[in-house]
Amino acid sequence: xxxxxxxxxxxxxxxxxxxxxxxxxxxxxxxxxxxxxxxxxxxxxxxxxxxxxxxxxxxxxxxxxxxxxxxxxxxxxxxxxxxxxxxxxxxxxxxxxxxxxxxxxxxxxxxxxxxxxxxxxxxxxxxxxxxxxxxxxxxxxxxxxxxxxxxxxxxxxxxxxxxxxxxxxxxxxxxxxxxxxxxxxxxxxxxxxxxxxxxxxxxxxxxxxxxxxxxxxxxxxxxxxxxxxxxxxxxxxxxxxxxxxxxxxxxxxxxxxxxxxxxxxxxxxxxxxxxxxxxxxxxxxxxxxxxxxxxxxxxxxxxxxxxxxxxxxxxxxxxxxxxxxxxxxxxxxxxxxxxxxxxxxxxxxxxxxxxxxxxxxxxxxxxxxxxxxxxxxxxxxxxxxxxxxxxxxxxxxxxxxxxxxxxxxxxxxxxxxxxxxxxxxxxxxxxxxxxxxxxxxxxxxxxxxxxxxxxxxxxxxxxxxxxxxxxxxxxxxxxxxxxxxxxxxxxxxxxxxxxxxxxxxxxxxxxxxxxxxxxxxxxxxxxxxxxxxxxxxxxxxxxxxxxxxxxxxxxxxxxxxxxxxxxxxxxxxxxxxxxxxxxxxxxxxxxxxxxxxxxxxxxxxxxxxxxxxxxxxx
Numbered sequence: 323x324x325x326x327x328x329x330x331x332x333x334x335x336x337x338x339x340x341x342x343x344x345x346x347x348x349x350x351x352x353x354x355x356x357x358x359x360x361x362x363x364x365x366x367x368x369x370x371x372x373x374x375x376x377x378x379x380x381x382x383x384x385x386x387x388x389x390x391x392x393x394x395x396x397x398x399x400x401x402x403x404x405x406x407x408x409x410x411x412x413x414x415x416x417x418x419x420x421x422x423x424x425x426x427x428x429x430x431x432x433x434x435x436x437x438x439x440x441x442x443x444x445x446x447x448x449x450x451x452x453x454x455x456x457x458x459x460x461x462x463x464x465x466x467x468x469x470x471x472x473x474x475x476x477x478x479x480x481x482x483x484x485x486x487x488x489x490x491x492x493x494x495x496x497x498x499x500x501x502x503x504x505x506x507x508x509x510x511x512x513x514x515x516x517x518x519x520x521x522x523x524x525x526x527x528x529x530x531x532x533x534x535x536x537x538x539x540x541x542x543x544x545x546x547x548x549x550x551x552x553x554x555x556x557x558x559x560x561x562x563x564x565x566x567x568x569x570x571x572x573x574x575x576x577x578x579x580x581x582x583x584x585x586x587x588x589x590x591x592x593x594x595x596x597x598x599x600x601x602x603x604x605x606x607x608x609x610x611x612x613x614x615x616x617x618x619x620x621x622x623x624x625x626x627x628x629x630x631x632x633x634x635x636x637x638x639x640x641x642x643x644x645x646x647x648x649x650x651x652x653x654x655x656x657x658x659x660x661x662x663x664x665x666x667x668x669x670x671x672x673x674x675x676x677x678x679x680x681x682x683x684x685x686x687x688x689x690x691x692x693x694x695x696x697x698x699x700x701x702x703x704x705x706x707x708x709x710x711x712x713x714x715x716x717x718x719x720x721x722x723x724x725x726x727x728x729x730x731x732x733x734x735x736x737x738x739x740x741x742x743x744x745x746x747x748x749x750x751x752x753x754x755x756x757x758x759x760x761x762x763x764x765x766x767x768x769x770x771x772x773x774x775x776x777x778x779x780x781x782x783x784x785x786x787x788x789x790x791x792x793x794x795x796x797x798x799x800x801x802x803x804x805x806x807x808x809x810x811x812x813x814x815x816x817x818x819x820x821x822x823x824x825x826x827x828x829x830x831x832x833x834x835x836x837x838x839x840x841x842x843x844x845x846x847x848x849x850x851x852x853x854x855x856x857x858x859x860x861x862x863x864x865x866x867x868x869x870x871x872x873x874x875x876x877x878x879x880x881x882x883x884x885x886x887x888x889x890x891x892x893x894x895x896x897x898x899x900x901x902x903x904x905x906x907x908x909x910x911x912x913x914x915x916x917x918x919x920x921x922x923x924x925x926x927x928x929x930x931x932x933x934x935x936x937x938x939x940x
Contacts, residue, residue: 340410576691636737720892860920
C-alpha cells in the first residue's frame with residue numbers, strides 16, 4: 323500500500339483529492355491553498371477546479387507548513403481555515419458551520435465531545451485515576467480563525483520559540499478563546515490501513531444516500547426505473563412483473579409461484595445450470611420471489627456485470643422454455659416447500675390468517691398453493707400465465723449503480739421482446755363489505771401460534787404513514803407496547819409482533835404471538851386493552867416521536883446497498899407510477915400527528931372484530 327497516506331485510494335480517488343472535494347463543495351470557502359510538495363500535486367488529478375486552487379511548499383513540521391500556507395493567503399481574506407489533508411470525510415456542512423462560528427467568535431474549530439470512559443495512567447501505564455469527560459472534547463479540523471488573528475498568534479509563538487501542534491494552541495497562547503463546533507458527520511483521520519478500510523465503509527454509506535432517481539416508459543415496451551448511485555461499485559437489476567397470487571382468480575392456486583420456479587429451468591440459449599453458472603462465474607447472484615401482487619426476478623454483482631445481468635435475466639423472464647421433465651421435477655420441489663412451511667407453525671400461521679381475513683378472494687390463498695392445486699398445473703397453464711403477465715407494458719425493469727438511465731436503456735434494449743401488450747388489473751377487494759373469519763389448526767404441539775388481523779386502507783391512502791407508525795408503536799420493536807406488556811412485564815410469550823401490509827386498494831394489520839396455550843385469554847385481553855387505549859387516548863408522551871425516529875433510521879439503514887435503491891425505484895413506479903424521493907417519504911412520516919394515530923386506530927380497530935387464526939395442541 324505504501325506509506326504516503328494522502329495517495330492511498332479511497333473509493334477510487336486519492337485521499338487528498340477526496341479532502342479537496344469537500345472544500346470545493348463548501349459554500350463558505352472561496353479559494354484553497356494546498357500545502358504540499360510538488361510531487362503530491364498530481365494526486366489532485368485536474369486543474370480545472372470550480373474555485374481557485376493553488377499550491378505552496380510545506381515545511382519540515384506542521385507548524386512550519388501552516389506558516390508557509392499563511393504567507394500565501396491573500397491579505398484581503400478575512401478568515402482562514404486550516405485542515406489536515408488526511409481527513410477526507412469532512413463534510414461541507416461541517417466546514418461551513420465552523421466558518422460561520424469563526425465569523426461570530428473570531429476563532430472556532432470542529433471537535434467532538436468525548437464519549438469514552440476516560441482514565442489517566444501513571445508513568446508505567448497503569449491506571450491511576452478516572453477523568454471526568456463532561457467538558458472534554460476530541461479535536462478535529464478545520465480550525466478557522468480571523469486571518470490577522472492567526473498570523474499574530476504564529477508570530478508570537480515563533481518569537482517565543484514555542485512549538486504548537488495545532489492552531490488552537492497558538493491562538494490560545496495569545497489569550498484568545500476558541501469556540502468548539504460539534505461535528506455532525508464522520509471526520510476520521512486516516513493514519514493506518516485500518517482507518518482507510520473504515521473510511522471506505524463510511525464513504526460508501528454516504529454515496530448510497532445520494533442516489534438520483536429517474537424512470538421512463540419505453541415506447542412499445544415496459545417501464546425502466548434507474549437509481550444512479552455515483553461512485554457505487556456494485557450493480558443491481560430487477561424485473562418486476564405486476565402479477566402474483568392475487569391474479570389467479572379461476573386458476574390453480576400457486577400458479578404464479580410455479581412460473582417463478584420454472585423461469586430458472588432453462589431457455590432456448592441456456593440450460594438451468596448455465597443460467598446459474600454464467601452469473602456466479604462472474605461473481606454475481608440471481609434470485610426471485612413471488613408475493614400477492616408481484617413477482618420479482620433480480621440479480622446483483624459488481625457494476626461491470628450489468629450487461630451480463632441484463633442478458634441472463636431477460637433470457638429467463640421472456641424466453642424460458644418450461645421443459646416437461648423439469649416441470650415434473652419442480653412440482654416435487656415445490657411440494658417439499660409447501661410441506662416444510664406447513665410443518666412450521668410460525669410460518670403456516672401466515673397462510674391461515676390470510677384465509678381468515680380475505681376469505682375466498684385470491685388474496686386469501688397461499689402463495690405456494692397446495693399439494694392438490696400444484697398437481698393440476700400443466701405446461702400449458704404455465705405458458706399462458708407467463709405470456710399473459712410477463713409481456714405487459716406495466717412491467718418495471720429497475721436498476722441501480724454508477725450509471726444513468728440512458729446507459730441502462732442502451733444495455734437493456736437489445737434484450738427486450740418485440741411486443742408488449744396492455745396492462746390488466748386483478749379482481750378488486752371490497753373491504754367495506756368484507757367480513758372476517760376464525761381458523762383453528764389442531765396438531766401435536768406444545769405452543770400456541772396466535773394471529774389476529776384487521777382490514778386497513780390501501781397503499782394510496784394518506785393514512786398509510788400513520789398506520790406504519792401505529793404498528794411500530796404497537797408491536798414491531800422491543801420498546802413497543804405489546805412486547806413490553808406481554809413479554810417483559812407478564813412473561814406470556816417469547817415472540818410478539820405486529821405488521822402492516824399494503825395492496826393497491828386494501829391492506830392488513832396483523833398481530834402475531836407464540837405463547838403457552840394457557841396464556842391465550844390473558845394475552846388476548848392485554849392486546850385488546852392496548853388497542854383500546856390507542857383508540858381512546860392516542861400515543862403516550864414521547865411514543866410517536868420514538869416511532870418516527872425508528873422508522874426514519876430503518877429507512878436510512880435500508881438504503882445501504884444498490885439492491886435497496888433498485889427495489890425502491892422499481893416498486894415506486896410499480897405501485898405509484900413515480901419514484902418518491904426518500905426525503906419526501908421521511909417528511910411525510912415526520913408530519914404524522916398524535917391525532918392521526920388515534921384516528922387511524924379508530925378506523926381500523928373500533929367496532930371491528932379481527933380475523934383470528936390459531937395453531938395449537940390437540
